[in-house]
Amino acid sequence: MARNLILVGLMGTGKTTVGRALGAKLGWEQMDSDQWVEEKTGSPIPTIFKDKGESYFRDLEAEALQEICERENQIVTTGGGAPIREQNRRLMKEKGMVVALTADYETILKRVRGDENRPLLQGNLEERVAHLMEQRKGLYDFADLIVDTTGKDVEKIVEEILDGVRHQ
Template identity: 40%
Template sequence: MKNIVLVGFMGSGKTWVGKLIAERTGMPLLDMDSIIVERAGKSINEIFADEGEAHFRKLERELVQELAQTEGNIISTGGGIVLNPDNIADFEKTGLVVCLLVDAESVLDRVRNDDTRPLLAGDKEKAIVELLESRKPLYEAVTHKINTSGRPFPPVQTAEEVIALYNTFNS
């Protein structure tokens, strides 16, 4: 059984959609950020502060290589996973990669009170717009995409769309 790999900008709904898919399919959900935090013994903010973003991306890359070897999992990635094209290529070998697209306004609504995102320190709105704009071509390059902008919470419709895509892909 192939994996379902959810990619997309922070606040696009990867973790929530992953949880809903797991509930409906019985497949285990592997949240990459949670795994990295657990293994490092510190938060992502602390990893960024202590070792820098490059170190975090190295940990992320190593985990991609490990998880791409598995089968039958739902993998929720961090928003920056697309920065290294090898990550997407590796995941596509063993799974369906779905990018959850989102606009800046929806992201701001979803992460406004979230202080756990190191790349949004300072002016959140400005950081979201700039970061999203710089990564947009990378997200758009993913073959399978679902736009989650303005969708109601919880993201049941998005989860159902991913499952339908997976059933077609996995048959």
């Protein structure tokens, strides 16, 4: 088994929920890079974006991944934009098996609707989700395994991931 299982994907694909379930199944701790940033700064991510900007947040996110990935036998859940930086993609590949979660437009829209903690979705939700999906197309292709979460319950997704891990 890989040293870490690192979940990447667009917001609303189920990284946090699936990460928790994977951690419980394997007896591994789940570490979330967004949570790390919030605990480190004492500020919610939307506030960081508003006050300091996206670039500052991406610096903190890279620092979070660096620190989190020093440990092993954990599920690492990342923010949707974590793979934007090449250094983050390299680190994730080096420190574990990267699993990209995907979902179709309608599923993502349903999952993120009403969530005020997503600074990149301010404004017209439908347009923002469509734009992010287009902007990040191909971003997660570096992953070792890609799992579509559309129409599947958490247990099914966890089994798919574990099957994929066993066959790597």
